[in-house]
Amino acid sequence: MSKVHSWQGYLIQESAGCYSISSPWQLNGKAVFGYDSDYTTMAISLIRYLSIELSLPQICNIDNQIVEQIVYAATGIETVNEGWTVSCNSDASLDLYQNKSAPKIGFENHMKEINPDIHHSIVNAWIEESHEKNISQGAYISQQQYNESLASRLSLLAQRHNKLIWPQRQMDVTGQDIGESKAYIKPFGTITSWTKLSAAGAPSEFAIRAPILGGVSTVMVSTTDGPNGVFLLADDEERTPEIGKSVELVVRRLYAQEGTIRYGAKAIIR
Amino acid sequence: MVDVGIIGAGQTKYGNHLLSMKGMWAEAARNAFNSVDKDFQPSQVDESYIGSVAFGGSQLGNTAALLTEHSGMKGKPVRRVENACASSGFALRDAWMAIKSGQAEVVIAGGIEKMNDLTPERKRFWLGVSGDTEWERLAGLTFPGTYALMARRYFHEFDSTHDDLVHISVKNHLHGFDNEHAHIRKQVTFDKAKNGFMVADPLTLYDCCPTSDGASCVILAADHVVKQFTDDPVWIKASAAASDYLALHDRPSITQLLATQLAGKKAYEMAGVTADKVDIAEVHDCFTIAELFATEDLGFVERGLGGLFARESRGMKNSGEVCINPSGGLKSKGHPLGATGTGQTVEIFKQLRNEVEKNRQVRDAELALSHNVGGSGATCAVHLYGRSRQ
Structure with a gap:
């Protein structure tokens, strides 16, 4: 073995x-x-x-x-x-x-x-959040919009247009169509800023789980390929973010809405 | 080209209102009408521009029609203007342009927001709608979070710490203490503000503006009709605006607001003045870091020295080179999103006419500036005002 x-x-x-x-x-x-x-x-x-x-x-x-x-x-x-x-x-x-x-x-x-208490609370929170009747009162992303950005969100699909562009855009800053030139950004980068929102300050998509976890942590990341992004921190109960720390972008659950789990890239401190 | 004067301005107190949207607007409009020195009738208004995000639980569509028909302007062309927290800053600019174009002589610019009649969940929904929904919201960010990212990065790049933001909070609470229209009329000590409840690390409760109900109303008139209404107008010397990427991750830098820099530069050029001539600035301090950025982006201090500017209390009333937020700013006066921009103009109208409470009066002010930002800096309107027309 x-x-x-x-x-x-x-x-x-x-x-x-x-x-x-x-x-x-x-x-x-x-x-x-x-x-x-x-x-x-x-x-x-x-x-x-x-x-x-x-x-x-x-x-x-x-x-x-x-x-x-x-x-x-x-x-x-x-x-x-x-x-x-x-x-x-x-x-x-x-x-x-x-x-x-x-x-x-x-x-x-x-x-x-x-931690058994937190574990049971989180399991129950996901069940509650995933219920079809739990209609988000947070910033609403429709299923269509979510599907449209799914490849960018999960596989880090980008565009090559003089430089790498991520998330995908329709036009560049001069109004030129970017087109279908596909590329992927590598899932690595460096933290350029971070914050931890209190449960009360988090978006309402996270209203059920944030109080259990004591808030939600978000990092701004400069990827090794250039584009920047903001990501929830994965496993943030374990590690404290710092500017300059290296992260890897991994797929995790983001939140649940209308009976469906929404997935996306989160940053895990290396 | 025609010059534009402000002939009247009024607002409600900001805070938790029992009044509905209609009631708040009526109060702000009535106060504005009554502030006109000579006879004024709302029927004399040619056009109205009302800024609102339409946050509260009442009228979402056709808001401007509802409000103006409740305040003596039925039948007039009206519209709601929406640019997040900069809605009424842009409403003011639209009203100014309507007069500049020659299509109107007397125009209302106003704003309104009812924020405290919702459940906490619904409130958080509306607080989230003006940021980048697709990426930032789903990364757990509301505006405290986006401004916290900016603040932490600023501290990393420049010689500044959270203590500098505490100085801003203390100053604005001091300025707002005597403002009868302010939401939070409470002075705070440095230690209390420094050790406040952590909302979005590193920003504490004392770095964040409150969610307020409120309405504000400003009456503009073309130069050739101003005399009918007052001998003491406040002149709008410049109106400028700009925009930027909505999402922080698209911006080359998150320690400055490009939209503010562009709008400020245009405004100074239009008025033929420089930043050092400004006596009063009502800037958009939705979070204390936003005021620090504004002092740099509007040219009151060099980039990277905003922390020092705050530390040395250089924006303090009647003691610094420019008084920053004599009203108490969004931090103390409050932030009823759509009402904030024209609420800043109400303060400036009264300051320049020596009409505010005695303890709050900025001495010998001739030139003032208002700075109204939408969201985390995607939109910005800057106006310059003067006692003299030239």
Whole structure:
């Protein structure tokens, strides 16, 4: 069995052609999701890991607990007849394998205990927030608008127009059409500013979870490719942001609206 | 070309109002009508421009029609002007342009916002609508957050700390203490302001303006009719405006507001004056860092020295080279979004005519400036005013 790697806030391990990813958090000996993670975010993270370590895997089967649209938008994979299977486990972990008899991998010695009270509160908050009747009173982004920016938000799709432009625009500052010239910004950068909003000051999309987490942290990032962006901080209960610190942009849950989880890039301090 | 004078100006007290939008507007309009020195009838108004974000729980569409037909101007061309917190700064500019164009002689510019009749969730919705919704809001930012990002970056780039913002807060609360129209008439100590509840790190409660209800109304007239209404007008010597990227992440720098710089430069050029000639400046201090930026962007102090300017209390009434926010600014007077721009003009009209409360009067003021910013700096209107027409 190979060594356990920390990767984008998760744990990854490989054994006999099976790759597993797990939440680093546990409760009563069982892996549980962190505050903004789920099977979808972990599947994206694992596929990205493999695409760097090997090549973009050909996926033939994705567990129905994973939102395929989000995985496709974030990674660019397409399903094929033969290839890898993404299978969720009964805890906060999942496996990616080609052979059904792949061995079960354990992470127990590498996990951290989660605060049980906060964990239960966050789980319930996501359930409440995800309810169809929870109509956002926050700055409303329609499903159409969200879908339109999904590739920019999840895969960091940009445009090459003299320089890299992200998020995507229709025209440049001189009124010239930018067109379809596609490029991607690398998911790395440096914090240029940051803040932590109190629960009372956070947008109302975050009204249910912010009081539990003591507010929401946002960082402004200058990416290594040039464009700037503002991002929620992932796992912000763990690390304090500072100007100049390096971050990686990873996919996490942002908020829920009208019965749908909205995903996007968040910054994780490296 | 025709010159534009202000012949009357009035407002409500800013704060938590029991009055509805109609009631607040009627009070502001009545105060403006009554401030005209000679006989004035609202039927003499040719056009009206009313700034409002339409925040509160009442009339969203056709706001201007509703308000003006309740204040003696039924049948006149009216419209709501919306540019976030700069709505009525732009309404004033539109009114000025209507007279400049020769199409109107007497024009109302006003603003209104009802902010405190909503649940906290709905209030946060409206407080979020004028920033970059698609990216900033979904990154957890409301305006305290965007200005906090600016402040922290400023402290990183220049010789400044949060203490400089505390000086601004203390000054504006001092200025607003005697203002009978101010929302928060309370002086604060340095220590109290420094140690306030953290809203968006590094900005505390004492760095943030309150959410206020209020209305303001200004009456403009062409030079050839001004004498019918007053012998003591305040002249608008320049009106300028500009815009910038909506989202912070698109701007090359977040430690200055380009829209303010552009509008200020145009205004000074139009009036043929320089920043050092300004005696009074009502600037848009929605957050204390915004006042610090304004002192630099409007040329009262060099870039990077805004913190020192604040530390040395150089914007203090009757003790510095320019009095910054004699009304108490948005921090103390309050910030009823759509009413704020023309509310600044009401203060300047009264200051230049020596009509404010005795303790608040800025001595020997001849030239004044108003600076009204939309959101985190996407829009900005700057006006210059003088006692003399030339």
